[in-house]
Amino acid sequence: MPELTYREAVRDALGKALREDDSVFIMGEDIAEMGGSMAVTQGLLDEFGPTRVRNTPISEMAIVGSGIGAAIQGMRPIVEIMYEDFLTISMEQLVNQAAKHRTMSGGQISVPLTIRTQGGAGWSPGAQHAQQLEAWFVHVPGLKVVFASTPEDARGLLWSAIYDDNPTVFFEHRTLYSIKGEVSDELQPIPLGKARIHREGSDVTVVATGRLVHESLQAAEEAEKDGISVEVVDPRTLLPLDEQTIVESVKKTARCVTAHEAVTRGGFGAELAAVIQHAAFDWLDAPIERVGAAFAPLAFAPGMEQWAVPHADDVLEAIRRTVARG
Amino acid sequence: MATVEERAESGGRGVSEAMLRGFFREMLLIRRFEEKVEDRFRAGELPGFLHVAIGQEATATGVCAALAREDVIASTHRAHGHAIAKGTPVERIMAELYGKVEGCSKGYGGSMHLYDVEVGNLGANAVVGGGLPGIVGAALAFKMRGEKRVAVAFFGDGATNTGTFHESMNLAQLWTVPAIFVLENNGWAESTPASQQLPLPVEELGKRAAAYGMKLIEADGQDVEAVYLATLAAREHALAGKGPVLLHLRTHRLTGHFVGDPQVYRDKDELKEERETKDPIRLLGARLEIGEDEFSTIDGELTAEVEAAVEFAKAGTDPKPEDALKYVYA
Numbered sequence: 001m002p003e004l005t006y007r008e009a010v011r012d013a014l015g016k017a018l019r020e021d022d023s024v025f026i027m028g029e030d031i032a033e034m035g036g037s038m039a040v041t042q043g044l045l046d047e048f049g050p051t052r053v054r055n056t057p058i059s060e061m062a063i064v065g066s067g068i069g070a071a072i073q074g075m076r077p078i079v080e081i082m083y084e085d086f087l088t089i090s091m092e093q094l095v096n097q098a099a100k101h102r103t104m105s106g107g108q109i110s111v112p113l114t115i116r117t118q119g120g121a122g123w124s125p126g127a128q129h130a131q132q133l134e135a136w137f138v139h140v141p142g143l144k145v146v147f148a149s150t151p152e153d154a155r156g157l158l159w160s161a162i163y164d165d166n167p168t169v170f171f172e173h174r175t176l177y178s179i180k181g182e183v184s185d186e187l188q189p190i191p192l193g194k195a196r197i198h199r200e201g202s203d204v205t206v207v208a209t210g211r212l213v214h215e216s217l218q219a220a221e222e223a224e225k226d227g228i229s230v231e232v233v234d235p236r237t238l239l240p241l242d243e244q245t246i247v248e249s250v251k252k253t254a255r256c257v258t259a260h261e262a263v264t265r266g267g268f269g270a271e272l273a274a275v276i277q278h279a280a281f282d283w284l285d286a287p288i289e290r291v292g293a294a295f296a297p298l299a300f301a302p303g304m305e306q307w308a309v310p311h312a313d314d315v316l317e318a319i320r321r322t323v324a325r326g
Numbered sequence: 327m328a329t330v331e332e333r334a335e336s337g338g339r340g341v342s343e344a345m346l347r348g349f350f351r352e353m354l355l356i357r358r359f360e361e362k363v364e365d366r367f368r369a370g371e372l373p374g375f376l377h378v379a380i381g382q383e384a385t386a387t388g389v390c391a392a393l394a395r396e397d398v399i400a401s402t403h404r405a406h407g408h409a410i411a412k413g414t415p416v417e418r419i420m421a422e423l424y425g426k427v428e429g430c431s432k433g434y435g436g437s438m439h440l441y442d443v444e445v446g447n448l449g450a451n452a453v454v455g456g457g458l459p460g461i462v463g464a465a466l467a468f469k470m471r472g473e474k475r476v477a478v479a480f481f482g483d484g485a486t487n488t489g490t491f492h493e494s495m496n497l498a499q500l501w502t503v504p505a506i507f508v509l510e511n512n513g514w515a516e517s518t519p520a521s522q523q524l525p526l527p528v529e530e531l532g533k534r535a536a537a538y539g540m541k542l543i544e545a546d547g548q549d550v551e552a553v554y555l556a557t558l559a560a561r562e563h564a565l566a567g568k569g570p571v572l573l574h575l576r577t578h579r580l581t582g583h584f585v586g587d588p589q590v591y592r593d594k595d596e597l598k599e600e601r602e603t604k605d606p607i608r609l610l611g612a613r614l615e616i617g618e619d620e621f622s623t624i625d626g627e628l629t630a631e632v633e634a635a636v637e638f639a640k641a642g643t644d645p646k647p648e649d650a651l652k653y654v655y656a
């Protein structure tokens with residue numbers, strides 16, 4: 001099987017969609033000649049030209065909003081918001097427009113728009129360039145929310161996001177762009193709303209997203225040495241959520257840890273914990289543990305930054321706490 | 327849209343008398359519709375939050391008459407006139423206001439979210455400035471596909487202070503998309519007069535186009551013929567590939583901001599004078615020399631049409647409550 005980096009995998013899906021479908025175009029700040037601030041769209045301008053690979057002004061409302069308008073007219077725009085911190089500027093268009101047109105029109109309109117963005121800590125940019133805001137969007141009916149953690153997932157899920165007829169916010173994690181992973185020869189679409197079991201285990205289920213999938217797999221290896229068998233599940237799509245796979249896993253293991261890089265308070269882990277405790281209350285042997293960042297704007301100094309966000313050892317400790325409950 | 331022949335054979339400024347009479351009729355229909363809305367709201371029959379555009383009928387009628395059916399519009403909270411002028415039958419709009427399945431948004435939208443995609447109404451927006459970026463995107467789609475269509479955003483003077491207005495104007499001009507930005511400048515944002523919300527004299531608001539290098543076309547928004555001709559010119563400009571247009575229409579809101587607004591902030595004498603001198607329907611009626619008899623014939627027909635719309639709406643179907651989930655996802 002070929003290997004791709006996460007970055008190349010995203011680019012592969014974009015390129016294939018642009019190649020096969022005239023209704024697809026991409027736009028965002030600095031995505032053309034420069035290939036985006038994360039170099040994801042490099043080379044696409046050369047292949048597809050400036051009409052379909054469009055640099056935009058610094059206008060997050062208009063980027064998302066014009067994407068909405070083009071999508072309603074039957075295009076499949078993919079817009080890039082350079083950092084997910086800047087999604088906050090386009091919030092009105094996302095929440096009040098993209099998510100609601102279909103309902104408000106009584107089903108007359110659909111908005112097949114994909115909003116790609118990225119974020120994440122690990123490079124000391126300070127508080128405005130590394131947030132993880134995915135949970136905000138899970139609260140909005142009408143949106144779909146994807147967070148890919150591997151090259152294969154990024155490619156297959158992005159494809160499905162592009163071809164979904166709903167507005168989909170697609171989160172990429174900055175520190176994952178360079179990771180390599182095996183991918184199938186041909187792009188395999190991965191349906192939205194299907195979780196992936198990365199590792200089977202029988203004592204604890206860790207439900208993790210984004211970078212924390214990798215940290216959790218590492219924690220699982222460590223736990224294994226102590227004789228704790230850990231199952232790691234990545235929902236991949238946060239909205240809609242594959243409740244069945246997650247709940248079945250917890251019914252099997254009777255213990256659960258949620259893990260994401262976003263701050264714990266009000267994070268996606270809270271939603272997971274609520275879903276799980278309700279569906280598997282009688283199966284649980286311990287309180288659900290939540291792993292996430294400390295509740296503070298992300299500090300700049302590397303020491304503080306690394307302290308604030310969770311790592312494998314935080315997941316491992318949480319695993320141990322659940323097991324210690326007997 | 328007027329045919330070339332119609333325009334050629336008409337006298338005056340370029341619009342045939344027959345067409346002007348059509349405008350008169352539609353404007354009066356909008357007026358009677360909105361008066362009925364006020365009336366039924368006061369009677370407690372209409373739920374929700376309602377804004378009428380009494381005094382602004384000429385902008386809705388004049389603009390939409392110059393558009394083709396396949397052109398699209400985005401409307402505002404003051405939406406009834408735009409919806410009627412773009413071609414949605416009044417009974418479907420009334421049914422929407424009553425929250426019925428027969429409504430133009432099937433009861434999901436309400437007064438501030440009137441949609442009718444078939445006639446090119448992409449929806450009214452309750453967020454001031456909310457519809458503008460989408461219109462840039464629609465125009466971009468038309469341009470990319472080589473379709474001869476324009477996308478039109480209605481908005482008020484208050485909306486020109488929002489970020490989406492500036493981002494949309496800028497982007498539309500940068501990409502020279504066939505968009506028309508229709509500024510319905512009534513000099514008020516709710517209770518706030520132009521002097522407290524605009525850094526320019528209210529009459530000069532069109533100057534904002536210059537900041538983007540955008541074509542500006544201005545017309546008296548109380549003169550439906552002028553609005554119509556200005557819109558034709560704007561459309562021609564946009565379709566010629568010359569880029570978007572800011573169409574600045576000075577108009578007058580001859581009523582409260584919302585239905586039930588006591589207008590404590592407004593000078594009563596001034597309002598009275600505006601009602602007497604700025605009513606676009608009266609102005610056109612005088613020009614066309616529509617006498618009392620003729621007026622009451624037309625008025626009788628339109629009043630009956632509106633009454634029938636109310637009956638249609640009341641006899642409509644209430645949506646099943648659990649259908650609230652029906653259109654969340656495509």
Ligand SMILES: Cc1ncc(C[n+]2csc(CCOP(=O)(O)OP(=O)(O)O)c2C)c(N)n1
Nearest residue numbers: 404452453454482483484485512514515516
């Ligand atoms: C973003 C936003 N802020 C505030 C409001 C409340 N609001 C509704 S209409 C309005 C005034 C709008 O003025 P203008 O754009 O001139 O339109 P007009 O009401 O005069 O037609 C305000 C402040 C809103 N709906 N949306």
Ligand SMILES: [Mg+2]
Nearest residue numbers: 482483514515
């Ligand atoms: Mg106003």
